[in-house]
Amino acid sequence: MxxxxxxxxxxxxxxxxxxxxxxxxxxxxxxxxxxxxxxxxxxxxxxxxxxxxxxxxxxxxxxxxxxxxxxxxxxxxxxxxxxxxxxxxxxxGIAWYKKAFFYLLRHRKIMDFCAKMGYVFQSCAFKIKDRAMSPRFSLPLVKKERLLPTASKSSFLNANAEFIDNGGEKSVGIFIGCMANYAYTEIGDGLLKILKTLKINAHLMKKQACCGAPAYFTGDFSNVEALAKKNIVYFEKMLESLDAIIIPEATCSAMIKVDYEHFFAQDKEWQERAKNVSKRIFLATEYFEKFTNLKEILAKNAKNQTLVTYHDPCHARKMQGVFKEPRNLLAQNFTLVEMSDPNACCGFGGVTMQSEKYHLSRKVGQNKAVMIENSGANIVSAECSACKMQLSNALHIKNSKIAVKNPIELIANSL
The missing domain is CATH 1.10.1060.10 (Alpha-helical ferredoxin)
Known part of the structure; x- marks a missing residue:
């Protein structure tokens, strides 16, 4: 550049x-x-x-x-x-804890082991309630007030078969994202339920690597290059037999569809390969709304009076132009209300912002929490686990009872 x-x-x-x-x-x-x-x-x-x-x-x-x-x-x-x-x-250089985190994201087997240990011992340092946890005491880089997702007993990828035959003519790959794989596993479960209803076969693509977004935003380009090339090669092979790859995470989807191309600006071969792969990768709600009859199926079910407001993840609306699709699907079964600025950033901001500059992240999150509360909604939805974590924490600080859900969770529950 x-x-x-x-x-x-x-x-x-x-x-x-x-x-x-x-x-x-x-x-x-x-x-x-x-x-x-x-x-x-x-x-x-x-x-x-x-x-x-x-x-x-x-x-x-x-x-x-x-x-x-x-x-x-x-x-x-x-x-x-x-x-x-x-x-x-x-x-x-890069702080040791960031290096350790990026190392784990690059080595899935070691991450799987650490996640299992985290599941076993997380109650020692955290108070756990409703699949979320807060520190029992102040920890390095983690304020006592914070609400964090719990580790799951088993990751989404390890808990399911690699290929799930739903008796359909189409097969799609699932790129689940690290947070949905290890913490918010209900997102993946929701995807499988939707695909079963649609009679679309699901391939979990268990050799997928982290998209590289955390390292990219931190300046660790060596990790980004290794992860991006591994994913591109793997996706090229998988797309020989798959109709598409769907991703229920805006940050992961934007990284693969948009930022890989930016990253390889000086390497035309890999940039072209990234471009070709991106044509068949979709945010989950985008794929379901544009290429399936999910909207019609949902419309047959009763609409309830639960008020849902939608937060547009920065990496969905601004980077991929996806914002109507999740709303169109949710509107079939829920009453949608818009907050004053659904497009305002939630304040997650990446690893550095969450660790070294949490005071900035917290302030932005509190502004967003006010918008959500003023909407009168019972639930705020966002197709991004980073946003889900940030919004959950912001609402927790305000002692709000508003739930935060990925639209995939809400749609699956409607089925």
Whole structure:
């Protein structure tokens, strides 16, 4: 990426500032999108050193892509920041706990073992209720107030056969995502129920690797390259016999469909392979709404009065244009109410934001929680486990009883 070119193209119109997640809570022009681009240009020209002040600034972006969606020139501010974060990682290294986390995501068998141990011993350090847990005492990087998902007894991939024959003519692959695989396993269970109803065969593609998004947003490009190439090769092989690959996670889907292409910008062979694969990968609700009769099946069931508001994950609406599809499906059985700004970022922001800059993430989450409560809904739905975790925590802090569900869970329950 030519950082100077993207910086020079910014005309400072200010449209990005009005929608910027970090600027909304700190009112600091330095960390507004055009502020970031000014610093990116200065860095490229050699006028800015990547000292700890610069590191702190570039790690304050939530990468929500709000700025990209409103920019008249569609400048990839997020990609520019991701590139600088790579340079920061090269200079300062990556914190040991992030390295450990990325290592586990890259080595599934070891992650499976750690998840099992986590399931056995999680009650020692956490209070567990309703498939969620909060620390019994303050832990490093984890505030006592926080609500986290519990580890499941068995991962989704390990708990099911690799191929499930539903007697159908079509077969789809499932890319489940790490959080849904190890914590929110009800999302995968919901997918299997829907596919059984539709008589579509399900292939769990058990050799899938992490999409690489956590490492990408942190600047660990070596891990991203290894994971992306492994997935692309595997998907190419699997798509020889599958009609499509569906993903119930906006972040994973956006990483594979959009960011792989950005990542391989300097490697045309792998970029082209990423493009070809992306044509047959869909967010789960997108696939069900566009290519199946699920909507008609749901319409035959009774509609209840449960009020559901929908939160648009940044990686779904802004990066993939998916926002009508989940609403169209949910509206068949639930009463939908819109919050004041369903497109506002929830504040998850990635590993660094959740660990080192939780105070920023918390503030954004609280703003979103107010919107959700003001909608009057009983349930808030989002097709992203990162959003589910963030919104659950934000509502927990406010002692709210509003539940957070992936639309796949709600649709499956309606069946």
């Amino acid at each position: 030519n950082l100077k070119e993207i910086s020079d193209k910014c005309v400072k119109c200010g449209k990005c500032i009005q929608v910027c997640t970090i600027y909304d809570i700190n009112r600091d022009e330095t960390t507004s999108p055009r502020g970031f681009l000014d610093l990116v240009g200065a860095y490229e020209r050699g006028e800015l050193k990547l000292d700890k002040t610069a590191k702190n600034i570039f790690e304050s972006c939530f990468l929500c892509t709000n700025c990209v969606s409103v920019c008249p020139s569609s400048l990839r501010v997020d990609s520019a920041i991701e590139q600088v974060r790579y340079d920061i990682a090269q200079k300062y």
